[in-house]
Amino acid sequence: MNTGRQKRVIPGTTIFDGDVARKGYALNKMCFSFNSAENRAAYLEDKEAYCDKYGLNEQQKKAALSLQVLDMLAAGGNAYYLAKLGGIFGLDMQDVGAQQTGMTKEAFKAKLVEAGK
Amino acid sequence: MAKIVGGINVTHVPYIGRAIANNLQQDPYWKPFFDGFPPVRQWLAKVKPDIAVVIYNDHGLNFFLDKMPTFAIGAAAEYNNADEGWGIPTLPPYQGDVDFSWHMIDSLIEEEFDMVTCQEMLVDHAFTIPLELFWPGQHPCPVRTVPICVNTVQFPLPKPARCFKFGQAIGRAIESWDSDARVVVIGTGGLSHQLDGQRAGFINKEFDLMFMEKLISDPLWVTRYSIPDLVELTGTQGVELINWLTARGALLGEVAKVHANYHVPISNTASGLLCMESV
Amino acid sequence: MALDKPYQDVPGTTIFDAEQSRLGYHLNQFCMSLMKAENRARFKADERAYLDEWPMSEEQKQAVLARDLNWCIRLGGNIYFLAKIGATDGKSFQQMAGSMTGMTEEEYRDMMIAGGRSIEGNRVVGEDGNAQAHRQPQGKAGRKEAN
Amino acid sequence: MARITASVYTSHVPAIGAALDLGKTGEPYWRKVFAGYEFSKAWLRDNTPDVIFLVYNDHATAFSLEMIPTFAIGCAAEFQPADEGWGPRPVPVVKGHPELAAHIAQSVIQDDFDLCIVNKMAVDHGLTVPLSLMCGQPQAWPCPVIPFAVNVVQYPVPSGRRCFNLGRAIRKAVESYDRPLKVQIWGTGGMSHQLQGPRAGLINREFDNTFLDRLIADPADLANMPHIDYVREAGSEGIELVMWLIARGAMSGEFDKRAPRVAHRFYHVPASNTAVGHLILENT
Structure with a gap:
C-alpha cells in the first residue's frame, strides 16, 4: 500500500515513526512498566506470563524472551524502552550496541574510541 | 523584567549518573568528560542564576507512547525524579516556579506554540544529570526549574527551524516576565549517537564539532537539515541536538562562547558541553 | 501574570485559567476519578472518607459535600470535571447548570x-x-x- | 490524491446522546432537535466518505489536568467510547485510520503545528454525539474516524486564527496523501451556551446566526475574533466554536474565492443548555 509518505532509508537504522510505534505498542508498554522495581521482579518471576499480560504477539514475545535487540526492533521496539528491559539483566547500552553490530563488547568500545580520534 | 544570563548545552547519558554515584570522576575513562565542568561551575557562580529552564527529552518516564507531546512544559511546584528502570540512583525533588511556568505558557500559546501543559511531571536523567553536573552534590538544587520537553522519540519530530523559533519564543517569554529573576537556559542531549540497529555506535565527530561552532556563529546553519538528514548525520538519538538548538534560540541574538568541551565516547555517545553568553 | 485578563468583567462567569486550574487541581482530579464505576461506588458509600483520600482543601471538600457548584467553581473547579459528580448523582448538565x-x-x-x-x-x-x-x-x- | 469533499458542523451536547440512548427521540422536546438532522442522515448515506476527520474537545475524559495538550491527533486503530461518569455510551467502537492520521501528523508538524500524537485514548460525547446525530444508531459507524482533540477547557486556549490556519495545514496534508480517499472534516461544539455560574443558560441567537453567516462567507475575517468576544457573547462554553474554524479552514472556498455550497443549515434552541447549530458545506 502506498501511504503517500516518503521514507528515508538509512542502512542499519529504524525510524521510530507512527507505523513502528503502533506495531510495537504492547512491547514498549511492557518495557515502560519496568520503571517500577516491583514490575521488574514480577517479570523475572514469570517472563512468559508477564508478556502475555501485556498482550505481546508471538514475534514480540520471542524477541523479548531471547533478548535479541534487533528482533525486538523489528517487532516495533524503541531503544529507550528496550533499555529498561536490558537493565533488568544488567545489560548496558554498550552490551546492546555490541550485540546489534555482531561485535564483542571490547571491539565495540574500541570502535567508539576510534571514532573520537 | 527577568534576565537571561546565558545558556549551557550538555549531553545526557544515564551512565553518567552511575559514574557520579561511584565517584569515578578521576577514572581515566571519565576524566576527560568531567574535566569539562569546573569552568562552567565557575561561570555559574559568577552569573548566579535563580532559575533554570531545562530543555530536554523524556525517555519513557513521564510520557508514554499513548500520548506523546511535541512540546510540553511543566507547571508544578515540585518535580520528582523516579526509577527509570536502568538502575541509576534517584535524586531528590526539584523546586518549580509555578507563576513563571504559567507566564511562559501564556506567552508561548499567544505566540502560536501548541503546548502541552503539565501540572504534574516526573523528570528523568536528561533533566537531573545536567543539574547534578553543574551543581554537584547540592540537594536541593540551588535553582528553581522549568522543565520543557521536546519530542525526539516518536516521529514525526518538530523540524530544526521550528525548534529554533520555539527557543526564540522561550527567550521572549523569559524576558517579558515581570520579575528580577536571573535565568539560565539549559539544553540537554546529543551529540552524535545511535543506540539501535546494525548502525549502533555511530559517531560523527566532524559534524558535531561543526555544529558546536555554528551554534555560536550561525545557529541557523543546522536548520538547512531535515530531521531525516540529522538522523543520517548524527544517529537516531543524535537528533536530540534539536534541544541544543532550542536552547540556543532562547538566547536571542549574538552569543560568545564561554567554554566548550567535546569527548568521545561516553557509553555510546559523543559528549559535548557548550556554555554561551549573550554579547 | 503579564497577560491581560479581559474576561474578568463578564458577569456570573469564571474562566478556567491557570490560576483556577492550579487552585482546583486536586478537586478536579478527584472528579475525574469518578469516571470509574468502582470509585463512584466507594464515593457514594462514604463520601467524606473518599474525599479524605485526596489532598483537597477542607473547603473544597465541604463544597463537594454541599453539592454547591458555584462554591466549587470559586475554589478552582471546572464544570466539565464537576460534571462527573453530577453524573455520579444521576444529574444532567441542565440540572447542574440550573443549580448554579x-x-x-x-x-x-x-x-x-x-x-x-x-x-x-x-x-x-x-x-x-x-x-x-x-x-x-x-x-x-x-x-x-x-x- | 485524497481530498476534502465536505465539512460538517454541529453542536455536541451530551443530553442529545442520552436522549438517543434512552429512546427519547420521539418526545416533543427532542423531536425538534432531531428533525434538523433528518436531512443530514440521508445526506451522509448518499455521501459517505472514506474517512471522517473529527475535531472535538475532550471534556475531562482522556486528558486530566496532569497533562493538557493544545492539539492532539488520534493515530490509533480504534478508540473506545469512554465512561464519563454515567457509564460508557452504548455506541460502536470508533475505528481509526492510522495511516492517514500518521500522514496528517507528519505533514502538519512539518508545517509548524505542535501536535500531541495519541496512540491510545478513550473518546467522549464530544466525538460520539456528532456521530450519533449524523448516523443514528448503527451497528458500526459508516467509516473510519480520526479524532482530533482541541483544548478549549483550560486557558490559554488556541486562538481562532491559529485554528483556522491549522485547518489549512490539514487540507494541505490530506491533499498530499497518495490514495484517492474522500475525506470529510467535522467541526463540533458550540453554539452559544454557558454551563456555569449565575449566567448559566445564556443563549445568543443573533451572535450564533451571524457566526454561521460569516463562517460560510468570510471565515478568514471571522478567525480574527478574539476569545473574549466568544466568552462575552456566546457564553463560557461558546468558546468551543473556535473548533468550527479548523473545519472551515480545511475547505477550499477561502483559497479560490469560491464559497462552498451550503447543503444544509439548521438552528434550534435549546437542547439542554445549548443552542444547537448545524451546517453542511460541500466543496464545489
Missing part, C-alpha cells in the same frame, strides 16, 4: 425552552441583566434557601 442560578429545575428548563438567558444586560459587569450580582438569586430555589 438559584432557579428551580422547572424555572431553568422553562427559561431554556423560551430561548435561553438573554445576552442583554449580561455582557459586562455593572449592567442590569439577570446574571448580575445584584439580581441573585434568580429563582424560587435560591429564595427558599435564603429564608
Whole structure:
C-alpha cells in the first residue's frame, strides 16, 4: 500500500515513526512498566506470563524472551524502552550496541574510541 | 523584567549518573568528560542564576507512547525524579516556579506554540544529570526549574527551524516576565549517537564539532537539515541536538562562547558541553 | 501574570485559567476519578472518607459535600470535571447548570425552552441583566434557601 | 490524491446522546432537535466518505489536568467510547485510520503545528454525539474516524486564527496523501451556551446566526475574533466554536474565492443548555 509518505532509508537504522510505534505498542508498554522495581521482579518471576499480560504477539514475545535487540526492533521496539528491559539483566547500552553490530563488547568500545580520534 | 544570563548545552547519558554515584570522576575513562565542568561551575557562580529552564527529552518516564507531546512544559511546584528502570540512583525533588511556568505558557500559546501543559511531571536523567553536573552534590538544587520537553522519540519530530523559533519564543517569554529573576537556559542531549540497529555506535565527530561552532556563529546553519538528514548525520538519538538548538534560540541574538568541551565516547555517545553568553 | 485578563468583567462567569486550574487541581482530579464505576461506588458509600483520600482543601471538600457548584467553581473547579459528580448523582448538565442560578429545575428548563438567558444586560459587569450580582438569586430555589 | 469533499458542523451536547440512548427521540422536546438532522442522515448515506476527520474537545475524559495538550491527533486503530461518569455510551467502537492520521501528523508538524500524537485514548460525547446525530444508531459507524482533540477547557486556549490556519495545514496534508480517499472534516461544539455560574443558560441567537453567516462567507475575517468576544457573547462554553474554524479552514472556498455550497443549515434552541447549530458545506 502506498501511504503517500516518503521514507528515508538509512542502512542499519529504524525510524521510530507512527507505523513502528503502533506495531510495537504492547512491547514498549511492557518495557515502560519496568520503571517500577516491583514490575521488574514480577517479570523475572514469570517472563512468559508477564508478556502475555501485556498482550505481546508471538514475534514480540520471542524477541523479548531471547533478548535479541534487533528482533525486538523489528517487532516495533524503541531503544529507550528496550533499555529498561536490558537493565533488568544488567545489560548496558554498550552490551546492546555490541550485540546489534555482531561485535564483542571490547571491539565495540574500541570502535567508539576510534571514532573520537 | 527577568534576565537571561546565558545558556549551557550538555549531553545526557544515564551512565553518567552511575559514574557520579561511584565517584569515578578521576577514572581515566571519565576524566576527560568531567574535566569539562569546573569552568562552567565557575561561570555559574559568577552569573548566579535563580532559575533554570531545562530543555530536554523524556525517555519513557513521564510520557508514554499513548500520548506523546511535541512540546510540553511543566507547571508544578515540585518535580520528582523516579526509577527509570536502568538502575541509576534517584535524586531528590526539584523546586518549580509555578507563576513563571504559567507566564511562559501564556506567552508561548499567544505566540502560536501548541503546548502541552503539565501540572504534574516526573523528570528523568536528561533533566537531573545536567543539574547534578553543574551543581554537584547540592540537594536541593540551588535553582528553581522549568522543565520543557521536546519530542525526539516518536516521529514525526518538530523540524530544526521550528525548534529554533520555539527557543526564540522561550527567550521572549523569559524576558517579558515581570520579575528580577536571573535565568539560565539549559539544553540537554546529543551529540552524535545511535543506540539501535546494525548502525549502533555511530559517531560523527566532524559534524558535531561543526555544529558546536555554528551554534555560536550561525545557529541557523543546522536548520538547512531535515530531521531525516540529522538522523543520517548524527544517529537516531543524535537528533536530540534539536534541544541544543532550542536552547540556543532562547538566547536571542549574538552569543560568545564561554567554554566548550567535546569527548568521545561516553557509553555510546559523543559528549559535548557548550556554555554561551549573550554579547 | 503579564497577560491581560479581559474576561474578568463578564458577569456570573469564571474562566478556567491557570490560576483556577492550579487552585482546583486536586478537586478536579478527584472528579475525574469518578469516571470509574468502582470509585463512584466507594464515593457514594462514604463520601467524606473518599474525599479524605485526596489532598483537597477542607473547603473544597465541604463544597463537594454541599453539592454547591458555584462554591466549587470559586475554589478552582471546572464544570466539565464537576460534571462527573453530577453524573455520579444521576444529574444532567441542565440540572447542574440550573443549580448554579438559584432557579428551580422547572424555572431553568422553562427559561431554556423560551430561548435561553438573554445576552442583554449580561455582557459586562455593572449592567442590569439577570446574571448580575445584584439580581441573585434568580429563582424560587435560591429564595427558599435564603429564608 | 485524497481530498476534502465536505465539512460538517454541529453542536455536541451530551443530553442529545442520552436522549438517543434512552429512546427519547420521539418526545416533543427532542423531536425538534432531531428533525434538523433528518436531512443530514440521508445526506451522509448518499455521501459517505472514506474517512471522517473529527475535531472535538475532550471534556475531562482522556486528558486530566496532569497533562493538557493544545492539539492532539488520534493515530490509533480504534478508540473506545469512554465512561464519563454515567457509564460508557452504548455506541460502536470508533475505528481509526492510522495511516492517514500518521500522514496528517507528519505533514502538519512539518508545517509548524505542535501536535500531541495519541496512540491510545478513550473518546467522549464530544466525538460520539456528532456521530450519533449524523448516523443514528448503527451497528458500526459508516467509516473510519480520526479524532482530533482541541483544548478549549483550560486557558490559554488556541486562538481562532491559529485554528483556522491549522485547518489549512490539514487540507494541505490530506491533499498530499497518495490514495484517492474522500475525506470529510467535522467541526463540533458550540453554539452559544454557558454551563456555569449565575449566567448559566445564556443563549445568543443573533451572535450564533451571524457566526454561521460569516463562517460560510468570510471565515478568514471571522478567525480574527478574539476569545473574549466568544466568552462575552456566546457564553463560557461558546468558546468551543473556535473548533468550527479548523473545519472551515480545511475547505477550499477561502483559497479560490469560491464559497462552498451550503447543503444544509439548521438552528434550534435549546437542547439542554445549548443552542444547537448545524451546517453542511460541500466543496464545489
